Amino acid sequence: MAGHIDRARAARLMQAAGLDALVLAAPESFGWATGAPAGVAANWRRLGAAIAVVPADPARPVGAVVSDLFAGAAEAAGCAPLHRHVTWPETADLRPFLGTAEDAATLVARANAQRAAHFARPATFDRAAGLAALRALLSDQGFASARLGVELSAVPAADLPALEAAIAPASMTDASPLVERLRAHKSPAEIALLREAGLITETALLSLLPEIRQGTTREALGQRFLELVRLVAQRRGTPAVTAWEYVGFGASPWSSPGGIARGDVVKVDVGAVVGGYSADLARTFACGPPPPAAREIHAALRHAFEIGRALFRPGAALRDIHAACLGAMHRAGFPSYARGHFGHGLGASIWSEEFPYTAADSEVVLEPGMVMAFELPWYLDGLGGFIVEDMLLVTEEGAETLAGGGLPHALVELP
Numbered sequence: 282m283a284g285h286i287d288r289a290r291a292a293r294l295m296q297a298a299g300l301d302a303l304v305l306a307a308p309e310s311f312g313w314a315t316g317a318p319a320g321v322a323a324n325w326r327r328l329g330a331a332i333a334v335v336p337a338d339p340a341r342p343v344g345a346v347v348s349d350l351f352a353g354a355a356e357a358a359g360c361a362p363l364h365r366h367v368t369w370p371e372t373a374d375l376r377p378f379l380g381t382a383e384d385a386a387t388l389v390a391r392a393n394a395q396r397a398a399h400f401a402r403p404a405t406f407d408r409a410a411g412l413a414a415l416r417a418l419l420s421d422q423g424f425a426s427a428r429l430g431v432e433l434s435a436v437p438a439a440d441l442p443a444l445e446a447a448i449a450p451a452s453m454t455d456a457s458p459l460v461e462r463l464r465a466h467k468s469p470a471e472i473a474l475l476r477e478a479g480l481i482t483e484t485a486l487l488s489l490l491p492e493i494r495q496g497t498t499r500e501a502l503g504q505r506f507l508e509l510v511r512l513v514a515q516r517r518g519t520p521a522v523t524a525w526e527y528v529g530f531g532a533s534p535w536s537s538p539g540g541i542a543r544g545d546v547v548k549v550d551v552g553a554v555v556g557g558y559s560a561d562l563a564r565t566f567a568c569g570p571p572p573p574a575a576r577e578i579h580a581a582l583r584h585a586f587e588i589g590r591a592l593f594r595p596g597a598a599l600r601d602i603h604a605a606c607l608g609a610m611h612r613a614g615f616p617s618y619a620r621g622h623f624g625h626g627l628g629a630s631i632w633s634e635e636f637p638y639t640a641a642d643s644e645v646v647l648e649p650g651m652v653m654a655f656e657l658p659w660y661l662d663g664l665g666g667f668i669v670e671d672m673l674l675v676t677e678e679g680a681e682t683l684a685g686g687g688l689p690h691a692l693v694e695l696p
Contacts (some may be wrong), residue, residue: 283317311323325405327640329346366411430455488503563656570694593647621641626638
C-alpha cells in the first residue's frame with residue numbers, strides 16, 4: 282500500500298478495542314490510509330463518495346469504495362477489493378480501440394459496449410450507490426457481520442441512518458478517537474512533507490519582512506506572502522504548493538483596516554501546504570518602536586513559550602505543558618489569561634489544526650513521530666495581535682524544531 286497508515290500500530294489499537302476493521306469516511310483519512318485521492322465527489326463531504334476499510338489483520342490490504350474517475354489511482358495504490366460507483370462526469374476509455382480509421386462515434390460505441398441499457402449518471406454522486414458498494418466491499422472482505430469501528434466524526438447526521446442500514450447486521454462503534462490517535466503519528470514520508478512545508482514557510486516569512494512598513498495594507502501583505510511561497514517552492518522544485526495566511530496589525534488585529542502605522546504590532550501567522558500537509562509558523566513584529574505595553578505582553582508570551590518548549594519530549598503530557606504555560610502567564614502578572622490550547626497536531630486536514638491539542642483536558646502523552654505546532658498567542662484589541670509559534674517533531678531524545686529555528690522569538694522592531 283502507498284498510504285501512510287502504520288498497520289502494525291493500527292492492528293494493536295483495533296485489537297485492544299475489539300474491532301475487526303476500521304471504516305474511514307473523511308477524504309483526508311481515505312488518502313492517508315490508501316495513498317490514493319478520494320476524488321472530487323468527496324469535496325461535498327457527504328458519505329459514500331470515497332470510503333476505505335482497513336482490516337485489523339495488517340497482512341490484508343485496505344479495501345476501498347471510490348468513484349469511477351479515481352478508481353485507477355486506488356487500484357495503482359493497491360486497494361483490494363475495490364468497488365466503484367459512477368459520478369457525474371462522462372468518461373470512456375478509448376485506448377484499446379485507437380489506431381484504426383474508425384470515426385469518433387464508433388470508437389465511443391465500442392468503449393461503452395458493456396454499458397447497461399438506460400445507463401444514466403447522477404447530478405453529482407449517488408449516495409445509495411456508494412453505500413451499496415460499501416456493503417459489497419464488506420461482504421467481499423468477510424466483514425458482513427463484523428465489529429466495525431467507524432470514523433463517525435466524518436459522517437453527517439443526515440447520512441447516518443443510511444450507513445447503519447448499509448452495514449447491517451455488522452455492529453458499529455465510533456472509532457474517531459482511535460483514528461485520531463493513529464493519524465497523530467506521522468510516517469517518514471509525512472514528516473518529509475511537513476519539513477518541506479515548514480522550510481518554505483520560514484523562507485517566505487523571512488522574505489516578507491521588508492514588506493512590513495508604514496502604509497502597507499493587510500491585503501497586500503497577505504498576497505505578497507502567498508506570492509513568496511510560490512516563488513520559494515518554484516526555486517526548490519517543489520510541486521503543487523498552496524498556502525494560507527493570517528496577517529494582522531494595529532489596534533484591531535483581526536480586521537486590520539487601512540495601512541500599517543508607525544508603532545503598530547504586526548502578527549504574521551502563516552503556512553505553506555505541500556502535498557496536502559500544512560505548516561504553521563508565526564512571529565510578531567513591530568513597525569518602529571512599539572508601545573511599552575506591547576513589549577511587556579510579548580516578553581511574557583516569549584517566556585511562557587520557552588518554559589513550555591523545554592517540556593516537549595517523549596512521555597510529556599500535553600495537559601502538563603498547557604498548565605506550565607498558563608502558570609507562567611499568570612505569574613507574569615496576567616492572572617486572567619485563559620488561552621484554551623497552546624498548539625496542535627499538524628498534518629493533512631481541512632485546515633492547519635488537527636488532533637492532538639496542547640490543552641488542559643488533553644489525555645495525550647507525547648510520543649516520537651508526532652509533529653506539533655507549539656504556540657503562545659494573545660489578541661488584544663487596542664494594542665495588537667501577539668504570537669510565537671514553532672513547528673516541532675517529537676523524537677526519541679526530545680523535540681526537533683522543524684520550522685522556526687531561523688527566526689528570532691523576540692519582538693522584532695522593523696525600520
